[in-house]
Amino acid sequence: MSTPNVPCGLHLNSIDDLTGYPVFPEGTKSLLSKFNTREIWEKYKDKRDAYNVPYKLCIFSGVKNLDSGIGVYAGSHDSYKVFSDLMDQIIAYYHKHKPEDKHVSDMDASKLRCPPLMSDEAAMIVSTRIRVGRNLEGYPLAPGVTKEQRHEIMEKVVRACSTFVGDLKGTFYALEGMDEKTKNQLIADHFLFKEGDRFLEACGCNRDWPSGRGIFHNADKTFLVWVNEEDQLRIISMQKGADILAVFERLSRAANHIESVAKFSHDEHLGYITSCPTNLGTALRASVHIKLPKLAKRKDEFQAIADKYYVQIRGIHGEHSGSVGGVYDISNKRRLGRSEVQLVQDMYNGIKAMITREKEL
CATH class of the missing domain: 3.30.590.10 (Glutamine synthetase/guanido kinase, catalytic domain)
Structure with missing residues (x-):
């Protein structure tokens, strides 16, 4: 017999309060709300992974915090296998990485192709x-x-x-x-x-x-x-x-x-x-704080370069923060399905293109 519905939100204090299928209010955007169907809930609601971490705990952050982006935290390596009906969908949606795909790690810095920047270009970068x-x-x-x-x-x-x-x-x-x-x-x-x-x-x-x-x-x-x-x-x-x-x-x-x-x-x-x-x-984030005052005024062009080279633009205090003095945080966007070397290469190629356009402007 299926469990009753439980409205999601801050009123839930622990997984003991999660006595039924979590129902998200309209407008919730988390991947948990998208993929945690009643069928998946009924399959996993009383299950635990190999380290005794319950499914309810893995999803509780997203059930309680309706502004979550993902809403799921794995309790162990085994969570990704035991709760795969949910995890595989989130991973495929977020990373474009399907269950049959392989990931190759590579931390060999000698493979990185990043010639030193010219002095006027290097002067634009505050820190790495x-x-x-x-x-x-x-x-x-x-x-x-x-x-x-x-x-x-x-x-x-x-x-x-x-x-x-x-x-x-x-x-x-x-x-x-x-x-x-x-x-x-x-x-x-x-x-x-x-x-x-x-x-x-x-x-x-x-x-x-x-x-x-x-x-x-x-x-x-x-x-x-x-x-x-x-x-x-x-x-x-x-x-x-x-x-x-x-x-x-x-x-x-x-x-x-x-x-x-x-x-x-x-x-x-x-x-x-x-x-x-x-x-x-990779769990890798390669970033620079870089001065791009002219390019930043052309928001669409700035974003187009970022998209082309798989990098993201943030303010200097992280996501959703603003720029200070025309300085931005530029970092790789991809994590899974590409090696560490490739992701640092993404970041280098992206900032090189941004620097070139800044100089032209």
Whole structure:
């Protein structure tokens, strides 16, 4: 017998309140509202993945937060298999990546084709930043991980980071019990991450905050690892200026080293496994802050170049923010079905085209 309807929204406090089929109000745009049919709900409503994470928890963020874009967080690698009737549709819609498609990862920086920019072009770029998200094999993802598992993950990452040498060598800072001086310095450096937002709160990612979480950075402050934020690792390489190859090379070297010590969760269909389906594949975001005041005045032309090279335009404070002083954040749009090298290449090709047009104007 099918379950009754339950209206979605903020009045739902936990998955215990989800006693029937979630009904979204008209105008809801999330992919969960699009694909979570009554048939799929009836099939999965009482199911759990291999790590005991319930289907209801995987969809609860989108059921509670009606302004979600996706509305789904996987509780483990197994969630993508056990709840495949929903997950496959979301992945195919968002990434154009079908169930039979394969993903090939490639972090070999020597394959990147990005000749140094001319001095007047490089002067347009304020800073470069490339990051990847990673999770360890053999553990559930953030919605399903226990406090003890979170500490095990942190210990493994700290152990891996302690073996860095040369320019990657640095220090790990646990968030729990952090002294004010360290905290203030990490805030000043824009390194400190905060407790997750209401979307992450709803799927259980914020439990036990700040226990089992921390930050590693190198002495030069050009390399950073966040431990147990949305994903178990967020590996970040950044520096002032336009040397994209140097930033990607550092990131590749660091990620490959960590993976040699602590194996990442990965498969040939989905690539690197992440909690949010949008990050699957590479979980890579390569971006520059770049000054394009003339091109920015021609919004349609600006967007056309972005679309041609698979990049997205954001304000300098992220999505939906505005530009400051004609500076924009330009980053790769694709994640899954293309390698890390190809996605950094997307970003380089896109900004090169934008710079060329800015100079013409």
